[in-house]
Each structure stands twice: as C-alpha cells, then as structure tokens.
Amino acid sequence: MNSNSLFLVGKTKERDDTAQQEQSGLWGQVGDCGEAPGGRCPPREPAGAAAWSPGRPTPREPAPQDIRPAWPGAGPPERGAWGAGCRCTQILESGGRGDMAASRDAEIWKDVQTYYGQVLKKSGDLQTSACVTTARLVPRHIQEALRNVHEEVTLRYYGCGLVIPECLENCWILDLGSGSGRDCYALSQLVGETGHVTGIDMTESQVEVAKKYIEYHMEKYGFQTPNVTFLHGYIEKLEEIGIKDESYDIVISNCVINLVPDKQAVLQEVYRVLKHGGELYFSDVYASLELPEEIRTHKILWGECLGGALYWKDLAVLAQKIGFCPPRLVTANLITVQNKELERVIGDCRFVSATFRLFKLPKTGPAERCQVIYNGGITGHEKELIFDANFTFKEGEIIEVDKETAAILKNSRFAKDFLIRPIGETLPTCSGCSALESKVNPTWLLCSE
Numbered sequence: 001m002n003s004n005s006l007f008l009v010g011k012t013k014e015r016d017d018t019a020q021q022e023q024s025g026l027w028g029q030v031g032d033c034g035e036a037p038g039g040r041c042p043p044r045e046p047a048g049a050a051a052w053s054p055g056r057p058t059p060r061e062p063a064p065q066d067i068r069p070a071w072p073g074a075g076p077p078e079r080g081a082w083g084a085g086c087r088c089t090q091i092l093e094s095g096g097r098g099d100m101a102a103s104r105d106a107e108i109w110k111d112v113q114t115y116y117g118q119v120l121k122k123s124g125d126l127q128t129s130a131c132v133t134t135a136r137l138v139p140r141h142i143q144e145a146l147r148n149v150h151e152e153v154t155l156r157y158y159g160c161g162l163v164i165p166e167c168l169e170n171c172w173i174l175d176l177g178s179g180s181g182r183d184c185y186a187l188s189q190l191v192g193e194t195g196h197v198t199g200i201d202m203t204e205s206q207v208e209v210a211k212k213y214i215e216y217h218m219e220k221y222g223f224q225t226p227n228v229t230f231l232h233g234y235i236e237k238l239e240e241i242g243i244k245d246e247s248y249d250i251v252i253s254n255c256v257i258n259l260v261p262d263k264q265a266v267l268q269e270v271y272r273v274l275k276h277g278g279e280l281y282f283s284d285v286y287a288s289l290e291l292p293e294e295i296r297t298h299k300i301l302w303g304e305c306l307g308g309a310l311y312w313k314d315l316a317v318l319a320q321k322i323g324f325c326p327p328r329l330v331t332a333n334l335i336t337v338q339n340k341e342l343e344r345v346i347g348d349c350r351f352v353s354a355t356f357r358l359f360k361l362p363k364t365g366p367a368e369r370c371q372v373i374y375n376g377g378i379t380g381h382e383k384e385l386i387f388d389a390n391f392t393f394k395e396g397e398i399i400e401v402d403k404e405t406a407a408i409l410k411n412s413r414f415a416k417d418f419l420i421r422p423i424g425e426t427l428p429t430c431s432g433c434s435a436l437e438s439k440v441n442p443t444w445l446l447c448s449e
Contacts, residue, residue, distance in 0.1 A: 138162060141380040145186040148220055150213045156180035156206065161283025161331065161355045163252040164190070166385060167378045167413050171249040174273060175199040176235040176266070176282075177256025181210030181228075185217045187252075188228040193221075198248075199230045200241065207232045236265035238273055246275045249413060253282035255353065258308040264318050267358075271322050276362040277412040280324070281355070285335065286312040288350040298345055306335070306351055319358055325404060328388040330355040357388060361411050367403035373419040374399075385417075393418075 138146070142164050146154075156179060163183060168190045175184050178199025188197045201207050210230045218226050233241035235256065251270045260266050270280050287309040301307035315327050332354040337343050376382045376395030385393045393399055400423065401409070409418050 139380040142186065142190070145189045146182070148189060148217070149182050149185045150216055153180045153182050153185060153209065153213055156209055157182040158255065161254065161333075161353055163254045163281055163283050163355065165250060165252070165279065165281040165357075166381050167417065168195070168250075169379065170195045171413065172247065173197045174243065174248045174251045176251060176253040176270070177201055177259070178210060178230065179203070179206045179254075181213070181230060183252065183254055184210065184228055184230070185213070188217065189221050191227065193223045193225065193227055195227060197228045198243075199228070200233050200235055200238070200243075201230070202232070202234050204232050234260075236260055236262050236269060238269045243269075243273050245272055246278075248273050249275055249278050251278070251280045251282075253280070253284065255283055255285065255305050257282065258285045258305050258310065259302065261308065263310060264322070267318055267322050267324070270358075271324065271360055274360045276360060278360050279412065280358040280360075282358075283353060283355045285309040285351055285353050286315070288312070289348075291349065294345055295349065301342065301345065304342075306346070309351055312352075312354075315356070323360065324358040325361060325408065328357040328359075328390070330357060330386075330388050359408050359412060361407055364407070364411065367407040367410075369401065369403050369423050370406035370420050371398050371400050371423055372406070372409060372421075373397065375417055375419065377417045378414075 142162070145164075158179060164186060168187065169192055171191050172195060173187050173191060175187070175197065178184050178201050181199055184197045184199040188195075191197060199207075199210060201210070207230050214226050214228060214230075217228070231241050235253070251274060257263055257266055267280075274280065285305045287306075290311045291307070291309065295301055295307055298307050319325075319327055332352045335351040335353055337346060372393070374385055374393035374395055374397070378385055383395055387393060391399065391401065391405060406420060409415065410420055
C-alpha cells in the first residue's frame with residue numbers, strides 16, 4: 001500500500017489526488033476559513049464523508065503558512081451545533097465563558113464525579129472500549145512496575161492508553177486525573193526515590209482509594225520516604241491547589257482531558273507548570289467531526305469519554321495558541337461501542353483514542369535540520385527508542401531529523417541520550433544510516449488494508 005492509500009480510511013480518488021498535492025499538513029493553520037480573522041481556519045470534513053483521518057502527516061519541515069489540509073469542495077465551515085461563529089474563532093477567544101457556560105461546566109463536573117465515583121465500580125462496567133484500549137506493546141520494565149501496583153488500585157483503572165513515557169529517572173511528574181493512582185504508583189517506582197509523582201483528581205472517592213495505598217507501595221519499592229502525593233482538585237485549576245510555575249518535568253494524562261469542558265484552560269495550566277524542555281505526554285479521545293448536541297449533552301457518553309471528545313483538528317489550534325510545539329502522534333486506536341442505544345446516538349461519528357506528545361521549548365534561536373545518533377542509554381529502550389509515529393531511533397544509527405525534532409532532542413530531558421550535529425558535520429561511523437523518511441500519516445495505525 002502506498003503512502004496515499006494510507007491517507008484515509010475509506011478514501012476517495014479525489015482526496016487521494018489532494019493528498020498528493022499537499023506538501024505537508026498534519027494540522028490546520030489558525031484562521032483558514034471565510035469567517036475567521038484573515039479569512040482562514042481549518043476547513044471541515046465535507047458533510048456525510050465516509051472517511052476521516054485523526055491526523056495528517058507531520059510536516060518534516062514545518063511551514064506555518066502552508067500546513068492546512070484542503071478538503072475538495074469543503075468550502076467555509078457550516079454553521080451548526082457550535083453556534084453562529086466559526087469553531088476556530090471560538091477556540092481562540094480568550095475568556096468569554098459566562099454564567100451559562102459556568103453552569104454547564106458545573107453540571108458536567110457533577111455528572112462525571114457521579115459516574116466515576118458511584119456508577120463505575122470496575123473497568124468491566126464500561127460501555128465502550130475508550131477507557132480500556134492499548135495501542136502498543138508495553139516494555140518489560142513497565143510491565144513489572146504495573147504488576148507491583150495493588151489490586152484494588154488496578155481494578156479502578158479507567159485509562160484509554162499507556163501514558164508512561166521514556167527517560168524518567170529523577171523526574172518530577174504530574175498526573176492529571178490520576179483516579180485510583182495506578183499510573184502514579186507505577187511511575188513512582190520508575191522515577192526512583194529522588195523523583196516525585198503528584199496525582200490530581202476531582203473525584204474524592206478515587207483520591208481516597210489512591211491515598212489508602214501509599215504506605216503499601218513505598219514499602220514494596222523499598223523507599224524510606226514517600227515520593228508520591230495525591231490531591232483533590234480540578235485539572236484546569238492547578239494554581240488553586242498550589243501547583244507552582246515551572247515545577248514539573250513531565251505532565252501526563254490518561255483519558256481525562258476529554259472530561260473537562262474548558263480544554264484550553266487545562267492546556268494553559270499544563271504549559272504554566274511545565275519546566276522549559278518539559279513535556280505533556282497524554283492519551284485522550286478524539287472525534288472525527290465536531291460533535292452534535294445530542295452527543296455533547298449525553299451523560300453516559302460524557303462519562304465514557306466520548307461526549308467531551310475534542311474534534312481532532314482542534315488540538316493543534318489550541319497547542320499553537322498556548323505556545324507548545326505542534327502535537328506529535330505516538331499511537332492511535334479506533335474505539336468500539338458495545339451498546340446498541342449508544343451506537344444509535346453516535347451515528348456516523350467515529351472516535352479514536354490517541355497518545356500525543358506536546359513539548360514546551362525555551363525561546364532560543366532558529367533551529368536547523370540535524371543528524372542524530374541515539375546512544376542507547378534510556379532504561380528499557382536500550383536497542384531502540386520509538387519516539388513517535390514518525391521516528392524510531394536505533395542505538396548507534398545515524399538518523400536525519402527535521403529542525404523541530406532536533407530542537408526537541410536538544411532542549412529536553414533526551415539531550416543526554418543523543419549525539420546531535422548539523423547536517424554536513426562528520427559523525428562517528430555507525431552500523432546503519434537512515435535518511436529522513438516522509439511517512440507517517442497516523443491513519444496507518446488504524447487502517448487494516
């Protein structure tokens with residue numbers, strides 16, 4: 001199958017031709033329709049389209065003025081469930097969440113707390129696969145860490161992916177929506193006694209379950225002092241519970257951001273608390289289209305992580321506004337629904353659980369394309385590091401990377417694990433050498449053709 005055939009699930013000839021014409025285009029550029037300032041906002045999927053992509057190929061050389069997908073015949077966005085203004089404009093507006101929005105937010109918070117605190121007792125009670133999907137093999141050292149987590153904590157786990165990144169020793173990690181604490185306890189073992197993990201959840205009963213087993217896990221790990229803390233609070237209001245600016249190396253979230261009405265507030269808070277070079281590594285649920293009112297107001301679908309799913313193109317719009325590097329897809333899985341009534345409500349909308357990386361980089365000079373060699377020094381990834389859907393770094397192999405990837409490797413916790421040189425400089429000889437590949441359209445992770 002060629003790269004174009006991977007571009008869409010259920011593709012059309014017309015869209016294949018368009019895909020060939022686009023030089024880059026994972027993410028829509030802010031303001032690409034006739035309604036937004038400047039006349040541009042990400043165009044929408046044509047009504048009734050049978051195919052969709054949760055992401056377009058990540059640009060190898062980011063070109064901010066020319067990275068929007070151009071759906072044939074899409075025209076300006078239709079006006080619908082999101083009101084009179086274009087969706088892009090609504091996302092970018094600062095503030096503006098009035099009394100009605102605040103009331104709606106409070107209602108959603110209450111419904112979610114009830115669903116996770118009272119309705120769900122174990123993962124088997126879920127009505128969809130959104131919170132139980134795994135997208136790739138789990139490294140052995142992480143499997144061992146997960147096996148050490150107490151049974152009750154694991155039983156109350158409702159994540160939609162694995163949010164344990166690489167290179168964790170001595171890191172300070174913040175878990176948004178930590179629930180019963182499964183990921184926190186696994187991470188607390190991996191960061192070691194000199195690292196620290198903080199878990200935050202708005203459902204008090206979940207926080208109580210997590211706190212109950214702090215002593216159990218510290219004793220199991222042989223730690224003299226607890227290196228994990230659990231707090232009750234809202235992930236879009238981290239400052240209210242004392243989370244300081246630039247205090248964490250990594251923020252993770254496992255199928256939780258979709259449960260929050262104000263997603264921009266969450267990402268802004270994450271950006272605030274991350275150190276420069278820090279990363280948001282998170283799994284969440286994304287929709288193939290902007291959700292209609294019936295889905296967005298359905299209590300069970302909210303609890304199942306579908307009712308609040310972000311339209312996939314909107315993630316990049318939000319990330320760009322806040323200051324993150326463009327989102328980097330790691331894995332993606334289609335979500336299935338095991339309930340006929342919910343299938344009826346969902347209709348033609350499709351959902352994926354996807355893991356992304358968002359980096360906060362310091363404001364430095366212009367980046368440049370580089371060649372890099374991975375030294376194999378990351379625990380559990382000695383032979384190769386699967387960084388994202390674009391790049392797998394094999395130990396000792398020269399890989400050419402775009403300037404954005406080079407900037408991330410230079411300015412993050414991964415810097416010590418790579419030899420990085422501008423293209424043209426001589427690098428040590430290696431067993432193999434790979435040129436930059438212009439592959440990854442994320443739908444190859446979903447397409448079974």
